[in-house]
Amino acid sequence: MKPLGLIVVAFILGLSAPALATGNVRIQQRDGSVQTYTGVTLKVTNKTLTLISADKVSTVVLSGANCAHDGAIVRCAGGRFSLLRDGEKHTVAFKTATFYFNLTDQDQALPLSTTKIASHSVIFAVQTAKGTYITGNGKLDQESAQ
Numbered sequence: 001m002k003p004l005g006l007i008v009v010a011f012i013l014g015l016s017a018p019a020l021a022t023g024n025v026r027i028q029q030r031d032g033s034v035q036t037y038t039g040v041t042l043k044v045t046n047k048t049l050t051l052i053s054a055d056k057v058s059t060v061v062l063s064g065a066n067c068a069h070d071g072a073i074v075r076c077a078g079g080r081f082s083l084l085r086d087g088e089k090h091t092v093a094f095k096t097a098t099f100y101f102n103l104t105d106q107d108q109a110l111p112l113s114t115t116k117i118a119s120h121s122v123i124f125a126v127q128t129a130k131g132t133y134i135t136g137n138g139k140l141d142q143e144s145a146q
Contacts, residue, residue, distance in 0.1 A: 022039060027132060042122060092129075094129055
């Protein structure tokens with residue numbers, strides 16, 4: 001099989017197999033206030049990124065994204081953004097939502113950037129329609145990501 005074929009197969013398997021990570025999330029409100037959360041569980045499966053707060057009170061789901069291979073990085077954008085808090089689900093309007101996966105064994109530079117994403121990691125950035133920025137990252141459980 002040609003290298004491109006192997007990459008496509010790895011991409012499809014990587015996005016369909018569940019992967020877990022523990023990471024950090026930073027939320028910057030339109031007024032400039034910032035909250036930072038550590039110990040956030042990040043789950044990646046079927047083109048969906050799920051964030052669960054360390055206290056298990058809040059869950060954010062980015063689902064139905066369009067994903068494509070960009071070199072060694074998998075880039076997903078768009079989709080739906082929802083928040084589950086205290087048993088109630090809220091759909092959140094957003095301007096942009098992008099998350100990147102590096103399923104390789106080496107750090108990779110993001111396309112058109114000097115920023116690197118660590119091996120077996122995910123990073124993401126969301127801007128809501130109201131101007132809130134949500135960014136974060138986490139290291140994927142290598143056993144689950146394969």
